[in-house]
Amino acid sequence: MSSIRLRFTFALPDPDPSRQSKVFRAALEMARWGDDKGVDLVSLDEHHASGFGWSCNPILEGGMILAATSRIRVGVAAALGPLWHPIRLAEDLAVVDQMSGGRMTVTLGLGYRPIEYAAMGKDYTRRGRLMDELLDTLLKAWTGEPFEYNGATVAITPRPLTRPHPMILVGGSAKATARRAVRFRLPLQIPEYLPELKAYYEELCREEGIEPVVDMVGEHRPGMVILHEDPDKAWAELGEHLMWEAVEYGAWAAADMRSVMHVRGVTTIEDVRASGRYRVLTPDQLVDELIARGPASSVTLHPLVGGMPIDEAWKCVHLLTDQVVPKLRERQARS
Template sequence: MKLGLALPTFGPDAHPDGILHISRTAEDMGYDSLWTGDRVLAPRMPSAPYPSADGRMPRAYENHMDPLVALTFVASHTTRVRLGTSTLNGLWLPPLLLARSLTTLDLLSEGRLTVGLGLGWMPDEYTALSVPWKGRGARLDETLDVLEGYWSDDVFSHEGPLFTVPETVVGLKPSQRPGPPVLLAAFTPVGLRRIGRRLGGWLPVAMPLPHLLGMWDVIRKSAAEADRDPDTLHMALRVNPQLTDVRTEPDRMPRAGTLAQYVDYARAAAEAGVHELFVDFGQTSATLDERVDLAGRFLDGVRRG
């Protein structure tokens, strides 16, 4: 199982030195990937609760960087690690601009980009960007149509219910062909089936492994029904540790526990067939140096297993 680490693109460490320190250290340690998230608002009174146990949005989100610009910066200071978004809210940009940005980043990183898309959880951000909250699934499907056409066709056009792209020559192509892998964060039956039908894989968040594997089975069956090989799909599992000083009861994991418990969870995920797991120590109150220490101890613990 490959291991990744979230970059400090949120909170007090979201500055050039912090990003450089984490990205270079993670690559030197032996991490396989680095990840960014996506926010445009931190409303004082959001219209929907944050999807967590207490419903509160992390204070770190009050300071947020552009994920693709941050990854471009990281690409210029690393050579090996893959660069992923978890998640990029892909509906906030017109799909043609999204295709150009992703293609450029994949080219500049020499084929290290993993595109993790999500639909977000907060209608306020859609309102601020003049993008409809309703109809997100249909908008996502048409966005994927544009991405696929832009990456595969030398002469491309698109005519759909939401977007029109006049016929154009597309000279810019990504390093990865036909394009960078596109994963989706989805948890509804419709979203899981969409992954199996047309995407490169799944971006789940940490949950009890039996539940995780049950949802993965839905994805794999949907892929087989669409005449796709389920074994080509990739699962990248995001873990947001809520670290405690003493071991928690098993029913609280992976929502909260000690670092050793999260190491055990990662080992169990590897044995269960999870392809990649990445951890975000930015969800804790740790300083930058403490995050580096946690990252090193976590990596050593999992690798020893």
């Protein structure tokens, strides 16, 4: 069956604390609503020193969502691995795994903004080595057995519920990322449609005698979706919110970065619309698209994008749960 997802960044052009509190609480309520209405996953990510209140602790945010729900999963894509203390992250993810029954999946990425490393007191030039140290420590810690760390013998509790460990992926778009995933025998998450990188990872897996597991953006690069009964009207009245995020987030991307999430060089709402990375669809358009792409298709709704008014965001979510999900399930069941 098609995968239905909600994405939240919590970012606002003017992150007034009282307004941002309403956004956090609205996201929690939308996740709770979606849990009862067929939404499969909530997607979160991590950034620091944004100036916009961008999601800075997806493990904490995701844990709160999981505590308020019973079925829905949380996908963190991505947590900035080298900025976390390895023992603390091992403990935090073990607790979330226990409390949620294993409903959190975390992609660990290097990040690409030196300011974030400076803010956390980490050396940006050592980010590859820091990631290796993190992954090595996580995998040792989750066995529950004592191991050496910083000159001391440590063992963490609680142990994760999920065995052999919580679901983690190594994320990135470079060959070094693929080699790292194979070295630690972990799945690879590719944030863009890069079949040559996927093939490289799979070949390395075959050489090592391990089963390759890859999560890669589809060839059609689905982007992020807003639902509205009249897309032209939505672009005219709400397009500024999509454009704000596209401009600000796109400006962060490194020159050599490959990610479906970033839109570079847009200056108008028309540019954002033409990019295809932010899309406004009717419920029927979305259902037709998902059916055409088959049972492995997915959609990510981004209802609170760029300070979208909360009442408009709720209209988008209700179109998803009241129209798209029932129609989609009915048509998929028939086929």
